[in-house]
Amino acid sequence: MRPTPLSLYDALRARQQHGRKALAVLLDPDNLDETSLLHLLSLSETHPVDYFFVGGSLVISSHQAALITLIKAHSDVPVLLFPSHSMHLDGPADGLLLLSLISGRNPDFLIGQHVVAAPRLKASGLQLLSTGYMLVDSGRPTTASYMSGTAPMPYNKPGIAACTALAGEQLGLKLMYLDGGSGAENPVSGAMIAAVREAVSAPLIVGGGLNSGEKLYAALAAGADVVVVGNHIEDKPEFLAEAVGVVASFNQVAASQRVFQ
Ligand SMILES: CC(C)=CCC/C(C)=C/CC/C(C)=C/CC/C(C)=C/COP(=O)(O)OP(=O)(O)O
Numbered sequence: 001m002r003p004t005p006l007s008l009y010d011a012l013r014a015r016q017q018h019g020r021k022a023l024a025v026l027l028d029p030d031n032l033d034e035t036s037l038l039h040l041l042s043l044s045e046t047h048p049v050d051y052f053f054v055g056g057s058l059v060i061s062s063h064q065a066a067l068i069t070l071i072k073a074h075s076d077v078p079v080l081l082f083p084s085h086s087m088h089l090d091g092p093a094d095g096l097l098l099l100s101l102i103s104g105r106n107p108d109f110l111i112g113q114h115v116v117a118a119p120r121l122k123a124s125g126l127q128l129l130s131t132g133y134m135l136v137d138s139g140r141p142t143t144a145s146y147m148s149g150t151a152p153m154p155y156n157k158p159g160i161a162a163c164t165a166l167a168g169e170q171l172g173l174k175l176m177y178l179d180g181g182s183g184a185e186n187p188v189s190g191a192m193i194a195a196v197r198e199a200v201s202a203p204l205i206v207g208g209g210l211n212s213g214e215k216l217y218a219a220l221a222a223g224a225d226v227v228v229v230g231n232h233i234e235d236k237p238e239f240l241a242e243a244v245g246v247v248a249s250f251n252q253v254a255a256s257q258r259v260f261q
């Protein structure tokens, strides 16, 4: 009998327990046409990624569902919706990051959108991954903080991020996401990632402005379990090879260290 596949959450936990890091590529439907998506999917056959996240702060285009259908036709990589609004739920994805914006104090993004979306989410059959979403000041205003009407957490206050994540975990959120925001000038600091890592046991996703191998490596070394790259792969799809290489080499070194322990 074939074993039942692990749920998305159990697979993330299993990875984390084995010290295996993951790369998620963020696809923004507003910045992606079918030709560029097919190019990226063909690159990802040679350089396998772990997750596709799909989302953007507006989603003006109406082809999100068609893009996800195209991914599903060409790839087995799990697709997770990364919605900025309860309206952005279309497409045959595998799961959804059910974000509660715990760095902010806007009730609509803490619980309001979720109330509106709840019946549709229940009917969708999507695997829901409740996620404490934290926006961090990255040097300039970001679309996500503007659109959500919330102030990001100060860049140099790891303690605030740690207590925010801890409170989120105590409330039952299963994943944590530290985000410097799309195209962040400065990615979230290693000190903040390490403080959150220390405070909670939930798998930790980190993104925003990770546009070089060194920045990806630093986020992983500080304790990120999943690193997310959006803009830089949109601009330079060839960066996918380097990003995949950084995560793979990190995993290899970690595995060989375990053998010699
Ligand atoms: C309950 C449901 C279904 C949704 C909750 C929605 C919440 C709480 C969202 C959190 C706040 C927010 C605005 C998150 C943004 C997430 C996102 C898709 C970011 C990626 O978009 P960017 O790449 O930053 O945007 P642009 O490329 O458009 O600048």
Ligand SMILES: O=P(O)(O)OC[C@@H](O)CO
Residues within 6 Å of the ligand: 026, 179, 180, 181, 182, 183, 184, 206, 207, 208, 209, 210, 228, 229, 230, 231, 232
């Ligand atoms: O587009 P970038 O800067 O890679 O950011 C990815 C994501 O974390 C933004 O929400």
Ligand SMILES: [Mg+2]
Residues within 6 Å of the ligand: 028, 031, 055, 056, 057, 182, 230, 231
């Ligand atoms: Mg974007």
